[in-house]
Amino acid sequence: xxxxxxxxxxxxxxxxxxxxxxxxxxxxxxxxxxxxxxxxxxxxxxxxxxxxxxxxxxxxxxxxxxxxxxxxxxxxxxxxxxxxxxxxxxxxxxxxxxxxxxxxxxxxxxxxxxxxxxxxxxxxxxxxxxxxxxxxxxxxxxxxxxxxxxxxxxxxxxxxxxxxxxxxxxxxxxxxxxxxxxxxxxxxxxxxxxxxxxxxxxxxxxxxxxxxxxxxxxxxxxxxxxxxxxxxxxxxxxxxxxxxxxxxxxxxxxxxxxxxxxxxxxxxxxxxxxxxxxxxxxxxxxxxxxxxxxxxxxxxxxxxxxxxxxxxxxxxxxxxxxxxxxxxxxxxxxxxxxxxxxxxxxxxxxxxxxxxxxxxxxxxxxxxxxxxxxxxxxxxxxxxxxxxxxxxxxxxxxxxxxxxxxxxxxxxxxxxxxxxxxxxxxxxxxxxxxxxxxxxxxxxxxxxxxxxxxxxxxxxxxxxxxxxxxxxxxxxxxxxxxxxxxxxxxxxxxxxxxxxxxxxxxxxxxxxxxxxxxxxxxxxxxxxxxxxxxxxxxxxxxxxxxxxxxxxxxxxxxxxxxxxxxxxxxxxxxxxxxxxxxxxxxxxxxxxxxxxxxxxxxxx
Amino acid sequence: xxxxxxxxxxxxxxxxxxxxxxxxxxxxxxxxxxxxxxxxxxxxxxxxxxxxxxxxxxxxxxxxxxxxxxxxxxxxxxxxxxxxxxxxxxxxxxxxxxxxxxxxxxxxxxxxxxxxxxxxxxxxxxxxxxxxxxxxxxxxxxxxxxxxxxxxxxxxxxxxxxxxxxxxxxxxxxxxxxxxxxxxxxxxxxxxxxxxxxxxxxxxxxxxxxxxxxxxxxxxxxxxxxxxxxxxxxxxxxxxxxxxxxxxxxxxxxxxxxxxxxxxxxxxxxxxxxxxxxxxxxxxxxxxx
Numbered sequence: 064x065x066x067x068x069x070x071x072x073x074x075x076x077x078x079x080x081x082x083x084x085x086x087x088x089x090x091x092x093x094x095x096x097x098x099x100x101x102x103x104x105x106x107x108x109x110x111x112x113x114x115x116x117x118x119x120x121x122x123x124x125x126x127x128x129x130x131x132x133x134x135x136x137x138x139x140x141x142x143x144x145x146x147x148x149x150x151x152x153x154x155x156x157x158x159x160x161x162x163x164x165x166x167x168x169x170x171x172x173x174x175x176x177x178x179x180x181x182x183x184x185x186x187x188x189x190x191x192x193x194x195x196x197x198x199x200x201x202x203x204x205x206x207x208x209x210x211x212x213x214x215x216x217x218x219x220x221x222x223x224x225x226x227x228x229x230x231x232x233x234x235x236x237x238x239x240x241x242x243x244x245x246x247x248x249x250x251x252x253x254x255x256x257x258x259x260x261x262x263x264x265x266x267x268x269x270x271x272x273x274x275x276x277x278x279x280x281x282x283x284x285x286x287x288x289x290x291x292x293x294x295x296x297x298x299x300x301x302x303x304x305x306x307x308x309x310x311x312x313x314x315x316x317x318x319x320x321x322x323x324x325x326x327x328x329x330x331x332x333x334x335x336x337x338x339x340x341x342x343x344x345x346x347x348x349x350x351x352x353x354x355x356x357x358x359x360x361x362x363x364x365x366x367x368x369x370x371x372x373x374x375x376x377x378x379x380x381x382x383x384x385x386x387x388x389x390x391x392x393x394x395x396x397x398x399x400x401x402x403x404x405x406x407x408x409x410x411x412x413x414x415x416x417x418x419x420x421x422x423x424x425x426x427x428x429x430x431x432x433x434x435x436x437x438x439x440x441x442x443x444x445x446x447x448x449x450x451x452x453x454x455x456x457x458x459x460x461x462x463x464x465x466x467x468x469x470x471x472x473x474x475x476x477x478x479x480x481x482x483x484x485x486x487x488x489x490x491x492x493x494x495x496x497x498x499x500x501x502x503x504x505x506x507x508x509x510x511x512x513x514x515x516x517x518x519x520x521x522x523x524x525x526x527x528x529x530x531x532x533x534x535x536x537x538x539x540x541x542x543x544x545x546x547x548x549x550x551x552x553x554x555x556x557x558x559x560x561x562x563x564x565x566x567x568x569x570x571x572x573x574x575x576x577x578x579x580x581x582x583x584x585x586x587x588x589x590x591x592x593x594x595x596x597x598x599x600x601x602x603x604x605x606x607x608x609x610x611x612x613x614x615x616x617x618x619x620x621x622x623x624x625x626x627x628x629x630x631x632x633x634x635x636x637x638x639x640x641x642x643x644x645x646x647x648x649x650x651x652x653x654x655x656x657x658x659x660x661x662x663x664x665x666x667x
Numbered sequence: 668x669x670x671x672x673x674x675x676x677x678x679x680x681x682x683x684x685x686x687x688x689x690x691x692x693x694x695x696x697x698x699x700x701x702x703x704x705x706x707x708x709x710x711x712x713x714x715x716x717x718x719x720x721x722x723x724x725x726x727x728x729x730x731x732x733x734x735x736x737x738x739x740x741x742x743x744x745x746x747x748x749x750x751x752x753x754x755x756x757x758x759x760x761x762x763x764x765x766x767x768x769x770x771x772x773x774x775x776x777x778x779x780x781x782x783x784x785x786x787x788x789x790x791x792x793x794x795x796x797x798x799x800x801x802x803x804x805x806x807x808x809x810x811x812x813x814x815x816x817x818x819x820x821x822x823x824x825x826x827x828x829x830x831x832x833x834x835x836x837x838x839x840x841x842x843x844x845x846x847x848x849x850x851x852x853x854x855x856x857x858x859x860x861x862x863x864x865x866x867x868x869x870x871x872x873x874x875x876x877x878x879x880x881x882x883x884x885x886x887x888x889x890x891x892x893x894x895x896x897x898x899x900x901x902x903x904x905x906x907x908x909x910x911x912x913x914x915x916x917x918x919x920x921x922x923x924x925x926x927x928x929x930x931x932x933x934x935x936x937x938x939x940x941x942x943x944x945x946x947x948x949x950x951x952x953x954x955x956x
Contacts, residue, residue: 091888097756097878098851099891099898105906105913312853 064141064633072307077131085117107283119552126648130641137637142630146266148179149187150202150245150619154234155179158250159195159218159576161539161606165251165359166274168303169220172249177269179247180211183509184630194250195231196450196540197573198605203237221576222361222602223540225250227614231264245619249283252612263615270453273611276358276625277304280607281312284350284365284536286342294342294369298350299335302328303358303608311353312363314618316342342369347580347597354593361601366580367536375527378404381412381426386510396527406526411503418493419549420526424500425468428534430492433472433499440466443636451478452519452544457514462486463507467502475499476570491568494549498522536601539578542571543598551585558600669771669813674943675713678772679945682780683745684956729862745782746802746840747869749773751816752848752855753788754825755892760875761937763821766847768942769871773845777956778805783840786815787833789825796826797833824893825852831861843868846930849878850921853892859921863928869954870925870946872918875937879914881907890928 066072096102155176163169183206191201191214202214227250238244242272246267255337283299302308314322321341342348345368352363376399377391387410391398396406407421414426414442429435444462449455450607459479467486475490488499510517512644524546545565547553553565555572558579565572575581583596670678714723714734718877722736751770757763768867770840777784784803791798800815844862848855850872862868883902890897900906921930933948935941949955 091886093888093890094883095851095890095892097759097762097875097892099889099894099896100851101878101913101917102889102898102910103902104917105910 064143067140067142067630067632069139071135071140073137074135074138075132077126077135081122081127081131082118082241083430085114085121085124099301108489114266123648123651126461126644126651127461130644130648132635133641133644137634137641141204141633141637142631145631146184147187148247149183151186151242152188152190152239152244153179153183154190154192154237154244154246155215156192156194156227156230156234156246156248156250157201157215157218158225158227159193159220159223160250161196161220161222161226161359161361161577161578161603162251162609162611164271165278165609166276167250168272168274171272171274172270176215176249177212180215181208182631183208183211188239188242190234191218192224192230192234192237193218194227194248195221195556195576196226196538197576198230198233198364198397199541200233200237204239219576220361221539222578222600222606223538223576224603224606231267243619246616247618248614250614252614263617265617266619267616268618269614269616271517271613275609275611277306278358278362278609279303279308279310279328279352280357280359280602280604281350281352281365282604282607283335284367284601286348286367286369294340294346294348296338296340296348296350296367297335298324298326299333300326300328300336300352301604301607302331305330307332310587313351314338314340315349315351316340316346318347323353330626343370345544359405359607361578362607364578365536365598365601368580368597368599375523377406377408377523378402379408379410380415381408381410381424383410384505384510386504386515387519390516391523393516394520396523406523417495417497420496420546421492422498422500422522422526425503429468429470429501430490430497432474432490432492433470433488435468435470437469438466439469439481439484442467442484442486444479444481444486446480446482448476448478450541452541453518454478455521455537455541457518457521459509459512459514459518462503462507462512464507464510470501489570494544496526496570498526501529535576536604537598539600540576540603541600542573543575543581543583545569545572545583547585550594551587554584554586556582556584575600622626669768669816670775670942675775678775678946679779679952681776681955683782684777684954689871708737709740710738711735712738745777745780745840746785747773747777747782747836748785748787748834748842748844749777750797750830750834750844750846750848751786751788751819751828752825752846752850752852752873753819754790754823755821755854756825756849756851757873758821758892759943760877761939762849762873762875765873765935765937765941766873767816767819769847769873769945770816771813771942772942772945773847773871774803774816775806775809776786778803778809778812781805782807783842784812785813786841787830788819789827789830790823796829799833825855827852827858828854828861831858831865835861835865837865841866845871847871847873849873856924857919859924859928859930863925863930867929869931869933869949869952870921872916872921872932872934873937873941874918874934879936880911883907 081635130577150329157172163172165308181188188204188206189211190203191211193199193201201218202210205211227248231246234246246264248264248267248269250269251272279300279302282301284296285297286294296314298312300310300312309325309327311323311325313320322338324336324338326336328334340348347366347368349364363490376397378399378401379387379391389410407419409415409421409423409426411425414428414430423430442464444459447459464481464486467484469484472488475488477485477488479487485582486501489496494550504510525546543555545553552567553569555563555565558577558581576598581598581600583598585593585595587593712722712735714736718736719839724735724737726736727733749770751766757766774784774786787797788798789797803812825848843866845868846862850856859870885902887900888897891898918934925932931952933953935945946955
């Protein structure tokens with residue numbers, strides 16, 4: 064044990080005066096008694112001219128010496144130095160994927176993380192990065208245990224897939240130049256096949272959470288309208304146990320139970336069923352596994368919404384192409400002439416005034432917010448924004464472009480790029496949503512791709528906003544595209560009932576790690592509702608397995624500057640003991656002497 | 668009022684008794700050291716001129732030829748003295764009220780039995796070593812006795828040897844003496860020898876509970892209430908144990924000294940009902956019947 068303030072031991076000199084007080088004769092209390100004869104007979108007479116007396120070791124003196132020792136020791140601030148996982152700057156990467164809800168993994172993670180941040184000394188700073196489907200920095204560069212604890216407690220595992228590679232990139236971005244940064248990844252490692260498997264993480268440690276319990280989950284749940292006017296549900300359940308299982312699944316439409324089926328699953332196998340139910344457009348259909356709770360509860364429910372028909376109209380300006388015309392004809396959108404259309408498709412030519420949502424394809428001049436600095440030839444798509452709903456299941460990797468405008472922008476959001484050359488951008492013009500293609504689609508092989516009609520209809524649905532989006536469950540963590548009608552603001556209510564008012568101009572709502580239905584409401588300037596949408600997020604099926612694998616890390620050397628020392632002070636314990644002994648001392652000092660009294664006083 | 672009416676009524680049913688023969692001024696109910704006129708035959712003695720002819724035993728004169736006179740037992744009143752120690756050392760706790768009530772109990776018993784009571788107090792008034800009140804007889808003297816006792820106040824230093832010598836000098840009256848004292852004064856214990864010579868009696872040894880078992884703590888300077896002498900005492904558990912041992916030895920010493928002189932010793936702790944307890948103790952020791 065060492066001391067932070069050893070100079071306090073100088074106060075041990077107080078022992079001298081304390082002992083001296085005990086050696087001084089106390090002023091005697093004068094008391095008149097009938098006679099001193101008996102006291103003299105007892106030989107108790109004590110008298111001396113000296114003010115000192117021989118030191119008597121009394122319990123009171125011993126207690127006071129103990130109290131003084133504890134007081135001095137507390138002032139000296141004793142501490143024990145322990146090895147700590149924390150370095151001068153530690154970034155905790157916290158996995159909030161669905162598999163972390165398996166068994167008690169999350170509780171163990173919270174305990175461990177809270178223990179770590181509680182040990183943070185003022186000299187150590189800690190950052191926390193959420194490693195869920197939408198990695199983000201939760202808190203940065205804090206040494207306040209309360210702030211860090213609150214940040215940790217704000218996290219919960221959702222239903223999405225972890226993106227630890229992205230989270231670690233974020234963590235790397237937090238590295239501080241003045242102090243070495245260490246990463247602590249609190250994760251189960253996630254399912255196999257992640258990019259991190261073969262790339263060791265430098266200066267990092269992986270704290271693994273491997274608790275596992277047999278699990279049965281809903282692997283797939285979808286719907287499509289049937290010819291009879293009813294709706295056919297497709298249900299698939301997966302059994303992650305090594306024993307066969309039969310579980311009942313309850314189907315409800317708008318919270319009213321309409322059906323129940325039994326799913327017989329072989330060991331580590333799946334079961335599938337098609338179930339017809341009476342449900343129409345806009346109805347919410349929920350499947351729920353019944354029976355005893357299993358290792359993972361988040362995947363025991365799934366929700367879908369029966370889609371609604373479209374009713375928007377489109378006007379095509381510019382050159383137009385057979386591909387665009389065919390696309391619009393095949394879509395649920397109607398072609399309208401003039402200013403009455405809801406959407407605008409501008410295919411080349413001059414840039415018209417944008418007064419409604421528009422899909423603009425390589426106009427002569429680029430929209431505001433971007434600058435054209437040239438053109439490029441013969442480029443191929445190398446990047447498409449992950450998690451973007453418009454690009455979900457859309458493969459553009461084979462798209463090649465003969466010529467494209469080279470633009471630079473800080474305001475537009477690139478969805479598709481060829482290297483550094485943006486090909487598809489998302490932005491706003493005059494407050495209207497706009498998707499801009501920097502290339503003429505006829506100068507590319509895009510129209511020949513299978514993905515083209517899907518992409519086109521997705522773009523139109525996105526631009527139409529409001530009730531034009533077909534609601535299909537996406538993986539938890541997938542951002543919700545918010546497309547408020549002109550002049551309206553958006554508000555999102557999460558499955559747990561939390562309401563978020565989104566700032567104007569927000570196009571994506573990313574906090575979608577929670578499984579279930581999200582209600583998106585659009586209100587005008589007066590707060591009156593204009594339209595509403597529902598977005599569904601489902602549990603990522605591959606998280607149901609609760610797989611675990613060790614992440615490859617390269618830990619900091621124990622001898623280098625990453626080694627953290629945890630200073631655990633003992634002064635509070637000494638103060639507590641001091642108070643206890645002080646109480647005992649008070650009691651001993653003030654109690655009546657305990658002695659045997661004579662028996663009952665009687666005449667003898 | 669020293670004694671409650673109901674308690675006095677109980678006392679009236681009791682009477683003092685003496686194992687020794689007494690010599691009183693008036694006849695009474697106690698065996699006298701003199702021969703008298705009772706019906707109890709006591710002895711013979713040769714006739715001397717002046718004897719009552721009616722007491723000559725003619726049958727013995729005829730048979731033995733010696734003129735003998737029959738002697739009979741005499742019964743005198745019991746001349747009892749009560750000596751009250753009113754020294755300053757008695758002015759502690761309940762000691763003095765207890766001593767007053769004890770004196771009252773003894774006095775009432777004496778008067779109720781038709782015996783003679785001579786009350787004495789030491790120290791006496793105006794610096795005298797003791798004062799003696801005129802003797803009293805019969806219950807008619809109770810109010811005066813009660814008044815005398817109530818007027819006494821503790822002060823000064825007791826002179827029990829002087830009282831003892833005075834009592835021993837009263838040869839015309841020989842009877843027991845009841846000494847009510849804490850026996851802490853100088854010569855108090857030695858005076859028991861003289862009291863024993865004067866006719867024995869009872870020593871009512873009055874000590875306060877705080878004297879028997881003091882509840883002191885800390886370092887003290889104790890001051891003698893009579894002499895003003897001082898002593899420093901530290902009330903450690905060992906010291907208090909030594910004190911209690913000394914008290915026991917002191918009480919035993921007084922008791923032994925008293926009994927050696929034919930005086931019954933009764934330790935009376937100074938508590939509120941000590942006078943009631945005393946009656947029981949006197950009955951047990953057969954001083955009262």
